[in-house]
Amino acid sequence: MIPVVDLAQYSLSASLDDTPTSTLKKLGDEICSAFKEVGFVYLINHGIPTEMVEDTFALSKTFFNKPVDIKQKYAKPADEFHGWIALEQERLNPDRPVSDLREAYNMRPTKSTTVPNDILPEFTKAFEDFFFTCEKLAWRILDLLSIGLDIDREYLRQCHQLMGKGHNTTTLRANYYPPIKDVKEGQVRCGEHSDYGTATLLFQDDIGGLEIKAPNGDYMPVKPIEGAIVMNLGDLMERWTADRLKATKHRVLLPVEEIKQKKGRQSFAFFIQPDDDVMITCLDKSNKHPPISTLDYLKQRFAATY
Template structure:
């Protein structure tokens, strides 16, 4: 497959369907590790299939999110985002973020963020909103651990569990990994100049797991510096590298820019769009130092790096 295309990687050998991951030896994962490395060192994106997260759980996340976002603003505001204690929990209002600051206008999207250990107010409706988020976070965390193991193998680290250990506070105090449900409402009749649904950006952290609906719209910059559609693949998770991992690997792996533009098709302009992202970050106190010993980038803590990146967005 050309390096300019987003490859599909089969994770059957180490997905959540494998009840005892420690029984799978590293040599069994070498082929999968190479495929993942090839994807992440070129286009920086891949589709992961046979990952083990049940489709019914994905559907439940989309369903409770849709019910929440469909409520009046006054109701959603009761669980508005609280940026305190390094947390970012709660509802994010329409146009309050600009992921590409050069556009000078807010993105046409809403969101709800959940970072365990830093959470605050939860919506009362739907009643199963919190339990669905918590359960889905746990599934994403468990799958992420396994992806990080295979990444450690692909980077030829001596300890296959090295990256997993650097993220062992996921879901606990001191962890910075966030589950975010995103909602792109049907477009207004008038869109501000330069406004998009999600501006051009690369993610900040280690990796991102992205679950898409069937509407599409995500575009990824390929190795030819052209944006190409990352069309939804049934049952697949889109996984991509973030800038912190690019820094950590001294540019071996690529944090790639991506965006969600205003759709050209008139029918899609009047359709809402949803996605769910699991933004993976190391423990807050983890020092991001080039794994190859090159010192290409100065060491920086995860917390300091994220604070710097967030300061440019909000």
């Protein structure tokens, strides 16, 4: 069972000064407890407008429905994090025989030649508005994580102070899983993996398909809850906490139901990453994991994915 945390008293629409310390402690403990036991949590009443999510879903679908030769003009360069990633270009589980049946678009607030403003003039504004709204929620999540971990409330926020700026790879990713047609043996929509950074805010459509690895080793569905964000911990945060909190593996298999096979699936992931030069060292001073910089760790993981 994935816990549900109600952020109403600390949502984007709530005043920071009006949230009682006892409420912050309760929320921080609930989130950390979920990350200790399951690695995932539903966030409700978070304050990100439903209309913003729906509009950005619609805009991204318009882009993904363009012909491949048009999308190729906005492909992500090998040395950048921004741009379109073609179908079957990623393999999130390197042990699977073929690449994932998914395409994506990575967006960061940066000048890039891979932004399709010439075909979708509203693209940059819509995606940046969504990015910065997610970032505002991320600051509150970092605060609650610090409270739940009983560390200095400013520490995690200081380690992420360049989000949305240079030297930080925090990314908003639009994922698109096309209708099922030709499938290779052993292929899935998204292979088993854990995320790389601090934490991820995931927005699902109503198609479903996401599964997480439960403590007993079986995979269980993460059913969409209307208006809820699914949040999961990343590998760097697991290292940071000396495995006190867990980064849980998850996947998206091919749908069994014929009606869902004929539909595309969409999701948005906001990957919260520490600043590039932050050294990830165990908070409990145990040195259970050797220190590593954020950027060096991410480069290792990306090298295994592409």
